Amino acid sequence: MAKKDKKQPRPKAETPKGFRDYFGAEVTERKAMLDRIAEVYHLYGFDALESAAVETVEALGKFLPDVDRPNEGVFAWQEEDSDWLALRYDLTAPLARVYAQFRNDLPTPYRRYAMGPVWRNEKPGPGRFRQFYQCDADTVGAPTVAADAEILSMLSDALEAVGIDRGDYVVKVNNRKVLNGVMEAAGVLNPDDPAALAAERGIVLRAIDKLDRLGRDGVRALLGAGREDASGDFTKGAGLSDDQAAIVLGFLDARGSDGAATVANLQALIGASKTGAQGVDELQQIADLMAAGGYGADRVEIDPAVVRGLGYYTGPVFEAELTFEITDDKGRPRQFGSVAGGGRYDDLVKRFTGQAVPATGVSIGVDRLLAALSAKGRAAAQSHGPVVVTVMDRDRMADYQSMVADLRAAGIRAEVYLGNPKNFGNQMKYADRRDAPLAVIQGGDEAARNMVQIKDLKLGAEIAAQASLEEWKSHAAQREVPRADLVAEVRKMLDRGQ
């Protein structure tokens, strides 16, 4: 074995394409954010669910629900006994499987939250990874819009819990039934033959969803003959006449000065459509529940431009947008945009059981929300590295270990330098790389007098960078204290450095 190995070339130490590693604060800040969201979900009575990363392709459905995705796909492989398995591409498909499998043991309605990685077998791009986190909460088995309203309040609470101030976000809500009513009015949906013109409606849906990116003219082109993008690629349009397109575009303009005005505008647009009327009524009910719960228009508002791209939504749909400006890669100010979305989907469980099961839920874009918190300086308090106890005499390792043990017993993060202690400069470089606030030093001389040196590395760096040679020489950043005072002095210096 050993000999054979030597002949083989060395493996490359590389993360696979489209995957990445997360280090230190990248891990703990995300975890802190997810913990706060989980607390809110839990307070609302949602229960944790952790399904496996692996599902049968049969249960998962082989493809992503978003048929507009150019490179749709999952990571899948065949078992020896010929079953196909795959990595989950979201947390909703496993929920549908779990609910269908355990529905007799689960409470109805079943409120659950789930957090964890999902995998997409797509072409990776800048900032676009093939493994990423999702953070979902869904209520299965509740047909009432009170379930949707609850999700909206909970989303609002969750955003505030992680540090997005009120006024810095808005949850926009719409209803697919209203859109279907508008489609009826525009003649692209016949309630007596709902399957007809489905492809055209898909194009309309995705066109509206791209309003932010393409602007009004782009959407108009997609509603009509189609659109050529900057690269020359042509996207086929829905083929609507100008009159038909005008009705759909009117829908995008239906937002009024307040919720009541928006509802009135929508009522006018949907004409005689029963589905549309039902959708408007549901929007009104949600607005009433939100208002009664104290969730005013500063937090939740009706916005007809929100449609969500996925085909499976059947009722209320919503998106949480952050309203503050950030600076983009090119230095231009822009709105931060969407960090969460969801809606009602009543047919996912039906795949398994044949019975429609009403469901509604939200998914928070974990990475985008983290980026937003970071942009607002609201990420978990800047954590520094551990206190580093240096090794001046390797025979006295037990003494150094007892120092870190004392510090840890007082709740202070601390470590002994475990590299080769011969070169003290290397120990200081290590402490710097560890982002250590303090270094503790005890040579034979100090040990004989039972003293320790404590060096303030942050202050030392500032002095070295800014102060005159005289000041630097005064060694203000280093002090000698009795060994017995180590913990108290370290705590004092750490508190001052905050």
Place this chain on the structure above:
Amino acid sequence: MAKKDKKQPRPKAETPKGFRDYFGAEVTERKAMLDRIAEVYHLYGFDALESAAVETVEALGKFLPDVDRPNEGVFAWQEEDSDWLALRYDLTAPLARVYAQFRNDLPTPYRRYAMGPVWRNEKPGPGRFRQFYQCDADTVGAPTVAADAEILSMLSDALEAVGIDRGDYVVKVNNRKVLNGVMEAAGVLNPDDPAALAAERGIVLRAIDKLDRLGRDGVRALLGAGREDASGDFTKGAGLSDDQAAIVLGFLDARGSDGAATVANLQALIGASKTGAQGVDELQQIADLMAAGGYGADRVEIDPAVVRGLGYYTGPVFEAELTFEITDDKGRPRQFGSVAGGGRYDDLVKRFTGQAVPATGVSIGVDRLLAALSAKGRAAAQSHGPVVVTVMDRDRMADYQSMVADLRAAGIRAEVYLGNPKNFGNQMKYADRRDAPLAVIQGGDEAARNMVQIKDLKLGAEIAAQASLEEWKSHAAQREVPRADLVAEVRKMLDRGQ
């Protein structure tokens, strides 16, 4: 599309074989345990690392390190561009890849912890799953046994942090170099030709590792000609003579009344082996460091019977065992056994870089430790379900929502019943299934008087089960309070129920 779907049979709603779902407290109790362990790791200066679930097969190595496993394997698939990818089978192989890839940016030594699922493509069995959690801490780049000693203290602290009392566990430590010295003395290792007889040494190693399961006679058989198990399967032995086997078995008996006696016994066993002498010296150093740090023999002890099955260990090896008895499936008392293990492995990074990098680490068996906590009644405080606010009048949903909002604002987990409210009995059944401690009821009558009913479901169940009809009729478990007192009264009733 819709028409085509109808012709296909419905997918089965099943977790894939060997995988499972975790619900509610199963998720949150594990999380609470991992959080406490992470706190200890962090306090010791270890940094979080989260690598992707997916690695290239090239980086991972295609097979598990334990060659004794009958059905070794990973979940792997081929990319379109012909790269093979696989799910990680442990957290150590990804660490080796990460360290090799980022070694110029990481501090040396690099202390990291990692927690998350790993996947094994093995035959599932009872209690044996193909996805499970690992929880590791490793120090890469530190050759000193002080690094091993630090891991041992940290493991001891972590076990106590999650609720294993001192005296209920012991961390047993040994050293592979001592075993190699014994192998030299027994004539199965020639220091001038270390590759010779590697297969025989592998058999010896695995035989010793099975002492608990096979007993002394079973190990003796495997050291000699081999062993037939109860099923008639024959395992080939190492082919040692009786004299050779006696030396190895002497090693298993080398444990003395205290650490010093054990060290003296080992020194006698290794004869003139230099490697053996180095191993004994390292054990002595570790024992000294542990004693100096206050980690006495009640927490960490030298035990020559601990060898760890994996081939890649090169120095200190250790295992944490829980010493209390539990009752097994057949009602017999038995020791709980091992919940963590690890050791020094100096060659994992070498695969990538050609340079040996010293490393040492520990892996905690998450599921076993959780089972132990549960057996000791030390799992996270029994969490009950939410307070359930029932719906007596569906037109007053906003009123019920305001009740749960008030409860949540006071930090009390609460939810409105969102199923069909027509049948009140169903609402009570739901509350029962949710493990709700209290139900809140407000019909039109109470609403008119601005009162609410609060029903203590736990007390109600007790009264119904135990008390006479007279007592039951007195409705001690239900009280009416003004709506304004809802939160205060609920809190009082919850506190009393604890």
